[in-house]
Amino acid sequence: MASNDVYPSPYIDKTGVVSAAWLNDVGAAIWGAIGTGRGGIPPITPAQVKANLAILGSDVGYTPTGAGAVASTVGKWLDGAWIDVVAGFNADPTGLTDSTTRIQAAATAVGAAGGGVLHFPPGIFMVNQTVKISSNTIVQGSGRATLIKANPTYVGINGGTYASFNCHMMGNVNYAATVLTDSDIVIRDIAFDWGAVTIAGGGAFSISFHFVNRCTIDNVWSNSGDNVTALLSCLDTVTYNCHGFNCRNAYFDDWGGASSIKVLFCTGRTTVGNTTQGIQFTGLGSFSDPGQATNAIMAFNELYGIKNGIGTASALISNSNAAASSTVRFKSFGNYVENSDNGLVVQGAIGQSLSVGDMFRNCTTGSPIFFNTDASGSPSDCRVISPTFIDCSHAAGNIAMVVMNGSRNRVENINVINTGAAAYTSIVWFPVGSVNCYASISKAPTGLGARVNNQSTTALVLDRDDMDAWPYPGAIPTIASANTIAPTLGVTCVSGATLVKTITVPAGCASGGGRLTLISLGTWVWDATGNIQMAGTPVLYRPIEFYWLPSVGKWFPSYV
Numbered sequence: 226m227a228s229n230d231v232y233p234s235p236y237i238d239k240t241g242v243v244s245a246a247w248l249n250d251v252g253a254a255i256w257g258a259i260g261t262g263r264g265g266i267p268p269i270t271p272a273q274v275k276a277n278l279a280i281l282g283s284d285v286g287y288t289p290t291g292a293g294a295v296a297s298t299v300g301k302w303l304d305g306a307w308i309d310v311v312a313g314f315n316a317d318p319t320g321l322t323d324s325t326t327r328i329q330a331a332a333t334a335v336g337a338a339g340g341g342v343l344h345f346p347p348g349i350f351m352v353n354q355t356v357k358i359s360s361n362t363i364v365q366g367s368g369r370a371t372l373i374k375a376n377p378t379y380v381g382i383n384g385g386t387y388a389s390f391n392c393h394m395m396g397n398v399n400y401a402a403t404v405l406t407d408s409d410i411v412i413r414d415i416a417f418d419w420g421a422v423t424i425a426g427g428g429a430f431s432i433s434f435h436f437v438n439r440c441t442i443d444n445v446w447s448n449s450g451d452n453v454t455a456l457l458s459c460l461d462t463v464t465y466n467c468h469g470f471n472c473r474n475a476y477f478d479d480w481g482g483a484s485s486i487k488v489l490f491c492t493g494r495t496t497v498g499n500t501t502q503g504i505q506f507t508g509l510g511s512f513s514d515p516g517q518a519t520n521a522i523m524a525f526n527e528l529y530g531i532k533n534g535i536g537t538a539s540a541l542i543s544n545s546n547a548a549a550s551s552t553v554r555f556k557s558f559g560n561y562v563e564n565s566d567n568g569l570v571v572q573g574a575i576g577q578s579l580s581v582g583d584m585f586r587n588c589t590t591g592s593p594i595f596f597n598t599d600a601s602g603s604p605s606d607c608r609v610i611s612p613t614f615i616d617c618s619h620a621a622g623n624i625a626m627v628v629m630n631g632s633r634n635r636v637e638n639i640n641v642i643n644t645g646a647a648a649y650t651s652i653v654w655f656p657v658g659s660v661n662c663y664a665s666i667s668k669a670p671t672g673l674g675a676r677v678n679n680q681s682t683t684a685l686v687l688d689r690d691d692m693d694a695w696p697y698p699g700a701i702p703t704i705a706s707a708n709t710i711a712p713t714l715g716v717t718c719v720s721g722a723t724l725v726k727t728i729t730v731p732a733g734c735a736s737g738g739g740r741l742t743l744i745s746l747g748t749w750v751w752d753a754t755g756n757i758q759m760a761g762t763p764v765l766y767r768p769i770e771f772y773w774l775p776s777v778g779k780w781f782p783s784y785v
Contacts, residue, residue: 318346319349359397404436434462494527567590634659
């Protein structure tokens with residue numbers, strides 16, 4: 226072949242410009258077996274494909290131009306085939322006839338060549354079962370101008386073929402593997418549409434890989450079906466700038482021990498029907514895969530309308546999903562969630578997870594942030610920093626903005642913004658099972674109940690709204706109101722209705738000054754007839770600080 230042919234793709238090999246014209250040199254036998262027109266072409270038999278792919282499977286030599294260029298071969302990764310499904314294998318770009326067999330033949334040809342580009346020109350391509358992609362393959366579409374749609378007679382529509390691994394639109398060749406087998410697969414610039422097709426038992430995934438090492442999904446659109454992506458037990462995956470619409474199960478799903486995954490700048494939007502999850506990172510999967518999932522990043526994604534009709538859907542979720550499974554180091558940065566049941570859910574035996582700057586708007590059925598326990602255990606050592614909740618309060622019955630089970634978990638700098646009355650019960654709820662957890666409130670209006678519902682004896686809250694800072698009563702000592710009370714340094718809860726006139730000065734601050742914090746659990750007030758500078762009334766559950774000035778011999782309250 227000519228050495229100066231121009232390669233119609235941004236991919237070049239390590240020695241020079243790769244040419245697509247080599248297909249014309251070596252492909253005559255293949256094209257002859259398949260035909261050059263669509264009308265009346267006989268079906269491609271396995272024997273024909275096997276016989277003719279032997280040509281593509283061999284290395285084709287050529288000598289590129291340019292200083293330092295050396296002879297190379299076509300048929301390896303980045304030196305591989307460039308096959309157009311229409312020009313090469315006569316797939317129908319009108320969408321009027323099913324192209325599954327021809328597209329699969331083209332994909333198999335790329336695989337037999339050791340890798341390369343499987344190219345889809347603009348058009349509509351109808352398929353009725355999974356197109357299986359080999360290692361070292363780039364599936365390259367033409368943006369939204371390339372649409373792969375489900376045949377109305379798609380396999381599984383009546384039979385439930387999820388367990389047979391043939392009901393996804395695109396999957397990997399060795400989907401049934403039990404260890405990492407396929408590798409280096411890229412799918413980009415392509416759209417999928419399931420229409421009204423459903424798969425019995427689930428599994429209408431536009432792209433689903435199983436035990437693939439290094440895969441990238443880039444600039445993909447998907448309408449309807451169950452998932453945009455379902456990446457099971459995969460390692461080192463990137464899902465970037467993808468968009469899903471009205472998916473039923475989840476938009477972007479990584480489970481079954483998936484590790485080192487990234488979902489970045491993606492959108493999931495449900496306007497019709499229900500969606501169970503937005504973006505999910507899970508330990509145990511559907512095929513009893515390894516249940517330990519590690520290292521996930523979900524950043525700068527947008528999710529809308531993640532609701533399932535019963536209030537348990539989750540926009541962002543990291544969960545173990547079963548006993549003896551776990552997820553570790555789940556990280557969520559700068560995501561936006563709107564009109565969903567729950568916002569961020571961290572559930573089960575999950576450790577060392579981090580959320581920074583996530584924003585939740587109109588999450589009114591569940592809780593914007595929910596640390597939950599399941600059969601695998603409870604989350605631990607997780608951090609949520611600077612979450613913002615906007616209008617997550619207009620549905621009466623919300624338990625709290627933040628519900629925190631587990632141990633050593635922290636939610637810091639909570640900011641709640643409402644355009645109407647706050648209808649949630651509390652801002653933060655620590656159930657009995659919370660152990661050594663912490664929350665800090667930056668700004669939040671009081672809801673229908675106490676600002677904090679603390680059923681734990683070890684959890685701590687700092688409520689900085691209106692410049693107050695205090696631990697909420699858990700194991701904090703409580704004394705009864707009286708004309709003279711003697712609280713300890715630090716924080717003391719005061720119950721009852723008796724007028725307080727004098728506060729005994731603790732020894733630690735008698736000479737040098739100091740402060741103490743009181744939290745009212747009753748209706749008591751104080752006056753100025755004793756050693757308190759001015760009279761006042763405490764707000765129920767709101768801390769008040771008293772500062773002792775030895776030079777004056779008086780306590781000065783932080784508010785009256």
